[in-house]
Structure formats: structure tokens, C-alpha cells
Amino acid sequence: MGIRLSFHPGQYVNPGSPDPRVVERSLAELRYSARALTLLGAEDGVLVLHLGGAYGDRGRALRRFVENLRGEGEVLRYLALENDERLWPVEEVLEAAEALGVPVVVDTLHHALNPGRLTLEEALRLAFPTWRGRPKAHLASQDPSKRPGAHAFQVSEEDWERLLKALPGPADLMVEAKGKEKGLPQGALALGGAKGGGRA
Template sequence: MIRLGYPCENLTLRASTNHTLRLASLTEERVRAKVAENLKDLERILRWNREAGFGLFRIGQHLVPFASHPHFPYDWAKAHGEELRRLGALARALGQRLSMHPGPYVNPGSPNPQVVERSLAELRYSARVLELLGAEDGVLVLHLGGTHGDREKALRRFVENLRGEKGVLRHLAVENDERLWGVEEVLRAAEALGVPAVVDTLHHALNPGRLSLGEALGLAFPTWRGKPKVHLASQDPSRRPGAHAFAVAEADWEGLLGALPAPADVMVEAKGKEGGCPGQPSRTPWAEKYP
């Protein structure tokens, strides 16, 4: 069985879990308003997903904007914990698997202690969101970051700086990228930390190392205790290598199906969001039903 999902927003509903604000506007009143908007849209998306046949959703990193910033104005987990627990229960009732994916600014392997400190704070925030949601199968996806002139030292720092982060490691999964870290190297970090590895098909096509897609998936899938997750995307031909297309090309979808060694959850990273997934549903009636 294959379940499909998409990240952060739903274009049909015009709903997003990534409403944010500028750091200069970081007041409790304004943040609470953005969080309320994000949580309302999260509920709309979860209900839509169930009826439309989607089983995965990646929550936007700005669900609680600047939550990991040292100047954040209030205890966000206490203030929003009850609503997050309610939405987590709803997600489970609707069969929705949730995830988060901090951006490239999160780099625990950096040689700069301040970057590491900020990165760990963002990862702790993400893990806390998944914990409050009660997302037992929730996944916190992370790239290995830069090489900083020495691949081995960067990989060691990444592992060492995360080794004691039990709350983060509970949900963490590490992912290959299109330039620096292939699946084989990501598997080294995953093994050292005792976490699973996510294979991104587009990244692997651009940075395959010695492995075919089938071989990469065959090595990554045993690292998962639960159902493995895979990222699927197609290259936008008009942009730089690694840029996602609006929709997944049929050849890329068929290539993944032919390479999968077992059932998986597939996160479709298309610019068209739910409309970029293979066999996407009709978009017309949904916005009226989930206002």
C-alpha cells in the first residue's frame, strides 16, 4: 500500500500552515493571531485530505512563527498545547501521518557553535510540536547540511551534536541532498544516531553515488521501524538542478513504483502541492465544503 501526501499548504483550499510575520513584528498578540490562523487551516487540510484520499501532511515550519527564537514572547507550548493535542487526535482519527522539515538554516554539523545552538533550538521546537500532537509516527526530516571543507569532520559533528537530543531523535530522519550528501553517507549518519534515512528521488537522480534508486531504497527501508517514507519530485526544466516542478512527471512516478522494495509513504514535493501529486483529485468542490 502506498499513501501520498504533500507539504505545508493546500492550494485548493487556499489554506496554509506557514502563515508568518517579520521578526520586527514579534509581539505576543501578532504571533497568537498567526498561530490561530495556522491551526485553523491545519484542521481544514486534515479533513480535506481524508476525503480526497491523502494520508500524509507536512506541517509548515512556521506553525508557531519564531518559536525557537530567544526573544519569543510567551510559552507557546503551554498556550497552544491543548489545541495541538486536539488536532493530533483528529489527525489520528482521520488516518493522517504528520511531519516537519526544517530548512537549510538548521545545520547541527556546523563548526560555528552559535549556528549549532540555533539549529538545536529549532529541532527541539519541531520535535515538541510533534510530541504535543501525539504523532507517534511523526517524522522530523533533516539534511546533513554543509561539508565546511572537511566531510568527515562535518559528519562527526552532526552526529555528536545530535546524539544527546533524545526528544529530537525520537522523530528524526535524515535525508540525502542533490549536491553534497548522497544516500550512502546519509546512511552512515542514520546508523550512528539510530534513526531512519529518507531517500529523495530527485536528489538521488542528481547525486546518486554508486547506487541505483532501487539499491538506495533497499538500503534505506530497513532503517525504519514503522512504514518507510520517501520523497518524490520532478525536476523543473526551466530552473537550476534540484528545483521542483509543479507536478510529478509520469516517468518519475513509474520509476519510483518500479524501484520500491516494499510499501511506503510518499511525500510529493511538487510546487502544485495536492494538485501536483500523481492522480490528483478534482479541485472544484472542495473549497466550498471546507471554508
């Protein structure tokens, strides 16, 4: 049906944890998800994961994350790493992704809250070449009544337009909004005419 499947394991899946029990459970969850994508024949499926905690030593946490995933062939086939709103900006996610040979998903809301040294345009321009196929990005807006990083019911027109201007080329866009299919802004309904194209 032309639908690209994505899995996004929760925050407790953390292969970079210093606790071996957490690593073991995290890898089991990731293997399960990757196996499901394989059994579904989802060739362009994506298994999206955050880097998790820094545990007081960012460099060591990053190295542990990479080492614990390095031998996971089926997981790495689908894995894409995503920036987050507190700890890991796109530039550091790119470092881990390069070490593992996997792509980077740029989340617009997380980037707005934790941009590091990159503009949205720069982040997307660096992330897109990490994809072997069509790149993927996440689009979300902040819920003004909740903690930073909480998704709004609907993506704002302003955030939609900002992403369109920043896209360096065609991409699949995942809309993360509490309103689900009602989460698209009105301007997004004409996706075929959007700069760079896009599918939601």
C-alpha cells in the same frame, strides 16, 4: 484522520555547522519541532533533516553532525535524515543515520542528481530497513526551467513509474511539488493498486 505529520526544517538548521551559534540555534529549532510532534500525539511523525554543509572536510562535518545530535533524545525519536542533490548521497546519509539510530528518507529527485554509487533501487533497499515503522520516501521531479534540484509544478509520470518499479515494499510517499495537491501525476491517483502500496 490517518495523516502522517512531517516537519522539514529549512536549510539554516544545520547542527553540523562549525559555528557554535548556528549549532545552538539549530538544536533549538529541532527541539521545538520535536516537542510540537509530541504535544500533537504524532506517534509516527517525522522530523526530516539534511546533513548540511561539508565545510571542506566531509568526515569531520559528519562526525560533528552526529556528536551534536547524539544526546537529543526527543529529537532523535522523530528524526529522519534525507539525501541532498549536491553534497550528501544516500550512502553517506546512511552512515550518519546508523550512528544516531535514526531512519533515512530517500528523495528521488536528489538521488537522480547525486546518486553516489547506488541505483534508486539499491538506495531504497538499504534505507527501508532503517525504519521501525512504515518507511517514508520523497517523490519530486525537476523543474526544467530552474536550477538543478528545483521542484516542478507536478511530478512527471516517468518519475512516478521509476519510483514504483524501485520500491522494495509498502511506503508512505511525500510528494514535493509546487502544485501541492495538483502535483500528483494522473497515474498516481490509483495508489491502492501501486506496486508496494503507498499513501501520499
